[in-house]
Amino acid sequence: MIAVKIGGSVITRKDTYRHFLPDICRNIVRSLFPFRDELVVLHGGGSFGHILAKEANLPADLNERTKRYFSRIHNDVLLLNSKINDIMAEEGFNPVSIPTSLFFGEKGLNVRPYRKFLESGFNPVGMGDIVLSGKTVKIISADDIMLKLSKEFNPRLVIFFTDVDGIYSDDPKKNPEARLLPTIDSDINFKAVQNDVTGGMKHKYEIIKKISHHADRITVINGKYPERLKDLGSERFIGTVIENGR
Numbered sequence: 001m002i003a004v005k006i007g008g009s010v011i012t013r014k015d016t017y018r019h020f021l022p023d024i025c026r027n028i029v030r031s032l033f034p035f036r037d038e039l040v041v042l043h044g045g046g047s048f049g050h051i052l053a054k055e056a057n058l059p060a061d062l063n064e065r066t067k068r069y070f071s072r073i074h075n076d077v078l079l080l081n082s083k084i085n086d087i088m089a090e091e092g093f094n095p096v097s098i099p100t101s102l103f104f105g106e107k108g109l110n111v112r113p114y115r116k117f118l119e120s121g122f123n124p125v126g127m128g129d130i131v132l133s134g135k136t137v138k139i140i141s142a143d144d145i146m147l148k149l150s151k152e153f154n155p156r157l158v159i160f161f162t163d164v165d166g167i168y169s170d171d172p173k174k175n176p177e178a179r180l181l182p183t184i185d186s187d188i189n190f191k192a193v194q195n196d197v198t199g200g201m202k203h204k205y206e207i208i209k210k211i212s213h214h215a216d217r218i219t220v221i222n223g224k225y226p227e228r229l230k231d232l233g234s235e236r237f238i239g240t241v242i243e244n245g246r
């Protein structure tokens with residue numbers, strides 16, 4: 001199985017509410033065509049999720065205010081999901097959406113729908129979403145779901161498409177001295193860069209460390225240049241590769 005996360009940072013304009021970037025999304029989807037027989041796709045929320053989620057100040061108790069946010073955010077995330085699924089269907093995939101909030105319960109995410117549709121030759125498409133956990137409303141990111149799926153399915157490859165070239169020694173948007181890290185191949189190296197990783201990448205980085213015990217290979221690559229995927233495994237490759245730490 002191959003699992004891909006398409007970051008909200010790369011297929012939406014993060015500062016403009018519900019602004020989708022269809023051409024970038026289509027290019028990413030096309031680059032995945034060789035993997036379509038074993039592919040699970042997850043996507044982030046981008047400006048379909050984060051703008052209202054920030055305003056809602058989550059996690060928070062379920063009440064009239066958070067219920068209104070729940071409905072709006074969940075609908076917006078599904079709107080983005082249907083745009084991605086449209087493109088996937090047009091490009092020859094068999095996408096089926098697995099709305100996270102519907103399959104999230106006391107024990108976390110139920111992965112059975114993923115298994116069922118994967119085994120039947122579909123491409124399950126999950127997403128970062130707003131969920132109800134007991135009486136608490138909170139956000140589950142697609143990165144969190146990636147960890148859960150990796151534990152269940154032990155993917156041979158996990159791909160994170162984001163809006164920078166990979167994992168750097170520091171935030172490349174803030175620090176011009178930041179170096180792209182081509183490989184992070186052991187726990188020792190993980191420790192060496194840990195303190196430098198900040199911002200949106202920090203949570204992802206922590207999750208990737210955990211995923212590395214359950215997947216053969218993980219890569220973080222720039223979704224604006226998905227054709228770079230073809231070079232994975234060669235010296236030409238531009239991105240970060242993490243080999244399994246099992």
Ligand code: ADP
Nearest residue numbers: 007008009162167168170171173198199200201
């Ligand atoms: P996505 O939506 O693709 O999942 P995020 O927006 O959560 O991604 O995180 C990507 C952002 O993390 C990048 O735009 C980058 O500015 C920021 N970032 C912070 N620290 C780092 C780092 N060490 N390496 C790469 N990116 C970083």
Ligand code: IPE
Nearest residue numbers: 008044045046049128141142
């Ligand atoms: C966030 O999912 C989902 C919502 C805000 C509803 P992610 O955290 O995976 O999204 P991106 O990739 O950072 O946009």
